[in-house]
């Protein structure tokens with residue numbers, strides 16, 4: 001294995017920050033019905049057969065263990081006009097769902113109003129990966145909710161997608 005200790009964290013963050021990501025809010029509802037959510041930039045599709053998606057929760061996250069316990073989650077793809085929602089769900093602690101209207105999916109996870117798309121999943125596997133986990137979900141239902149551009153994140157700033165040409 002490569003000796004990773006020679007890479008300083010500032011360089012790692014700066015260089016990797018040049019790779020853009022979308023932004024979503026991963027949600028779940030605990031057994032008492034309390035909604036849980038966290039902003040995620042590491043969401044990606046993984047496999048078609050079976051239909052798998054993944055994201056990488058930080059081991060320091062307080063929301064992730066609660067989501068993991070439910071055994072399911074919903075990925076809410078944020079629109080470019082939902083930056084505030086992203087900030088709210090990136091908070092540590094506090095009532096992240098204050099003023100956030102949503103409904104529950106058939107699987108029981110919150111679908112936030114006005115997201116671009118949602119992908120509802122059962123938890124498929126969790127792997128350790130350094131200071132993060134790799135959380136894999138098998139998709140049970142999904143939908144494009146409204147047309148529009150997704151919220152993007154690059155070099156610590158938010159933006160939106162412009163088609164070339």
Ligand SMILES: Cc1cc2nc3c(=O)[nH]c(=O)nc-3n(C[C@H](O)[C@H](O)[C@H](O)COP(=O)(O)O)c2cc1C
Pocket residue numbers: 023037038039040041042043055056057058059060061062063064086087089090091092093153
């Ligand atoms: C644009 C953006 C992308 C993020 N991506 C991730 C991610 O991929 N994984 C993660 O664990 N946290 C990510 N975060 C941070 C979490 O949203 C935040 O640490 C978490 O919600 C903290 O609250 P918690 O303790 O309730 O989990 C991201 C935050 C922002 C603003």
